[in-house]
Amino acid sequence: MGGRRKRAHGVAAVSVDLDEVPCYAAIHGLAGSTDPAVRGALESSRQAIYERALPRLVRLFEEEGLRATFFVIGRDVSSPGNAERLRALVHAGHELGNHTFQHLYDFSRGSAAEIEADIADAHAAIADATGFAPHGFRAPGYTLSDLVVEKLVKLGYRYDSSVFPCPAYYGAKGLAMGAMRARGRVSRSVLDDPRVLLAPADPYRVARPYRRRGRGLLELPIGVTRGVAGRLPYIGTSLVLAGALGARALSRAMAGRPLINLELHGIDLADAEADGLEWLAPHQPDLRVPLATKEAALRAAIREVRAMGYPWVRLDDAADELASRS
Numbered sequence: 001m002g003g004r005r006k007r008a009h010g011v012a013a014v015s016v017d018l019d020e021v022p023c024y025a026a027i028h029g030l031a032g033s034t035d036p037a038v039r040g041a042l043e044s045s046r047q048a049i050y051e052r053a054l055p056r057l058v059r060l061f062e063e064e065g066l067r068a069t070f071f072v073i074g075r076d077v078s079s080p081g082n083a084e085r086l087r088a089l090v091h092a093g094h095e096l097g098n099h100t101f102q103h104l105y106d107f108s109r110g111s112a113a114e115i116e117a118d119i120a121d122a123h124a125a126i127a128d129a130t131g132f133a134p135h136g137f138r139a140p141g142y143t144l145s146d147l148v149v150e151k152l153v154k155l156g157y158r159y160d161s162s163v164f165p166c167p168a169y170y171g172a173k174g175l176a177m178g179a180m181r182a183r184g185r186v187s188r189s190v191l192d193d194p195r196v197l198l199a200p201a202d203p204y205r206v207a208r209p210y211r212r213r214g215r216g217l218l219e220l221p222i223g224v225t226r227g228v229a230g231r232l233p234y235i236g237t238s239l240v241l242a243g244a245l246g247a248r249a250l251s252r253a254m255a256g257r258p259l260i261n262l263e264l265h266g267i268d269l270a271d272a273e274a275d276g277l278e279w280l281a282p283h284q285p286d287l288r289v290p291l292a293t294k295e296a297a298l299r300a301a302i303r304e305v306r307a308m309g310y311p312w313v314r315l316d317d318a319a320d321e322l323a324s325r326s
């Protein structure tokens with residue numbers, strides 16, 4: 001051991017939602033585009049996240065010496081080459097989590113049978129292809145419901161990580177959806193109950209409704225900062241837009257949290273030009289940031305958090321650690 005390293009009373013975890021390109025087309029109302037140029041570009045880049053961005057993330061994590069959690073959409077498992085890519089993640093010591101089979105943005109509003117099938121189908125697809133049975137869950141679009149929690153418990157899940165108690169994100173999402181409606185495009189997003197903003201920002205066991213503390217499933221809320229700045233989003237999108245200096249400052253504003261839960265998306269390390277995603281860049285601000293800048297910001301955050309005394313662990317290990325404390 002190299003001297004007296006500062007030891008924080010907490011752990012940090014990085015997770016990556018492997019939302020593939022068609023998810024972004026759906027969010028931005030481009031999935032049903034009749035423009036042949038958009039349709040062609042979407043078709044030729046539809047696996048850009050797994051093929052192009054994922055290897056960059058894996059290399060970054062390897063260089064920084066950390067193991068991560070990858071939330072997988074079940075329907076993507078059978079796309080060409082993906083089963084092998086996911087097996088490689090498991091082999092490298094990463095965790096695979098369940099991000100539903102269909103990634104419907106109104107998933108949490110489905111019937112009991114629909115919700116259960118969407119979770120169970122993803123579980124089976126991931127476990128069959130990789131031998132890794134997921135025990136963590138993340139809902140599409142951060143919208144949870146009591147019914148979803150009930151099904152996760154029934155299916156034996158150890159933790160959920162979907163609550164995002166962030167007013168800035170909530171406001172931005174509402175504005176974006178309103179602006180799209182005004183332009184005649186239809187986003188598949190739904191807005192959660194605003195009371196989610198009052199949910200705890202640190203890990204808790206859920207009650208009914210899931211926004212309250214209780215004795216149920218362990219919830220690992222997605223990162224929001226502490227302190228005078230209020231609850232700013234501590235996620236890949238905000239880090240890459242903030243750059244390395246801003247990413248460091250946001251990281252320091254996480255100090256004191258028992259869990260620093262950094263959520264990334266595969267698209268955070270996409271390169272609009274090299275990956276054929278220029279058609280998406282007008283709608284996705286982070287795609288207009290150069291890849292090297294985005295990578296430097298993520299690296300700065302990872303190193304800053306480590307310097308604050310937080311070890312980087314997988315979300316399932318964080319869940320074990322936090323469950324043993326409560």
Ligand SMILES: [Zn+2]
Pocket residue numbers: 017019099103139140141
């Ligand atoms: Zn997603």
